[in-house]
């Protein structure tokens with residue numbers, strides 16, 4: 001059977017396109033199937049990314065039109081409006097326009113030789129004797145086609161429909177949160193060089209709410225919640241939160257979208273015979289913040305290198321592709337497991353303890369410790385590097401005692 005393409009990528013999000021880009025640059029024959037008619041649309045992401053993370057991926061500086069703003073740090077608001085601010089000496093994160101960012105990565109992949117097929121939904125995998133041999137795809141209203149290939153990279157995002165068919169365990173549904181992301185105009189008194197984070201179960205149970213100012217005067221506002229209706233939480237944040245409402249009461253929502261975020265950490269196994277999963281499909285997302293772009297693209301890069309080697313050896317066996325898992329684990333698993341513990345600990349703390357914790361960090365002057373952090377993505381390692389500092393140790397013990405007093 002002649003292969004349609006050596007490598008098929010399911011999904012033209014940032015992770016699928018980044019794998020395609022890297023593989024096309026290796027000279028591989030790669031096709032990306034995207035169910036929508038346009039890359040990046042609909043957009044559902046705040047696009048808050050670390051500058052170092054983008055640099056590591058070779059993507060920074062980005063074209064100016066993609067970057068909406070850059071940030072020197074963050075202000076954390078506790079439920080009762082205690083504040084903890086961290087400010088770095090140079091910008092550490094940026095907000096990107098996700099539609100333009102996704103298109104930029106896809107265009108680079110296309111320029112490098114990857115083929116994009118739009119309005120083409122991969123319905124299922126062709127699996128023979130436990131080996132993924134190809135895909136069943138439907139282009140618009142046409143009848144389904146069976147297309148054979150050497151390997152499938154699943155970058156379908158959070159839905160996990162394709163992944164489920166392989167029998168691999170999918171992401172932890174108990175750690176999914178429902179998110180809302182809005183763009184607003186007429187917000188007041190925005191501090192344009194920092195992002196703001198609002199903690200508290202009354203506004204965002206299971207994660208937090210965010211306010212990301214843009215340089216054009218608008219702002220991105222969003223939150224994620226484990227239970228309840230995210231839209232109602234957003235209304236409450238904008239009109240009732242003692243700090244957020246000062247800025248957002250007058251704001252008008254210009255765009256709004258809803259989507260889920262996976263916070264359970266990477267799935268334990270993301271490969272099988274002729275198959276790899278990258279990005280949200282493999283839950284390669286920071287459990288502390290829900291940020292998945294940098295982690296997912298980091299693994300997409302690893303996937304491309306392993307697939308390139310598999311093509312060279314003509315070996316698509318599960319045994320060979322396990323190198324992908326090994327390298328992703330070496331890169332992410334320590335940090336992801338630390339972040340998952342922190343996430344679970346924060347989720348288990350009542351609001352008054354979060355108030356105490358935030359107040360303690362400010363009193364301790366922890367900002368002058370954290371502003372030395374070099375990496376905001378790999379938070380486990382960053383935390384470990386700060387443990388020489390007595391203030392950091394005190395803060396950790398304090399949070400632990402708050403947690404234990406609430407969860408005896």
Ligand SMILES: Cc1cc2nc3c(=O)[nH]c(=O)nc-3n(C[C@H](O)[C@H](O)[C@H](O)COP(=O)(O)OP(=O)(O)OC[C@H]3O[C@@H](n4cnc5c(N)ncnc54)[C@H](O)[C@@H]3O)c2cc1C
Pocket residue numbers: 010011012013014015016033034035036040044045046047048049120121122123155156157158159162179180181222258259260261278279280281285290291292293294296
């Ligand atoms: C509200 C919200 C805010 C967020 N904010 C941030 C943030 O600030 N920073 C950050 O790093 N992360 C953030 N994230 C997470 C981030 O959006 C994801 O981690 C990231 O988009 C994952 O990229 P991906 O390529 O794996 O999947 P996606 O971006 O979801 O792309 C998957 C693509 O696959 C296509 N597709 C799916 N199924 C099929 C199929 N069967 N056939 C063909 N095509 C298919 C989809 O149409 C889509 O284009 C946020 C998420 C949400 C919901």
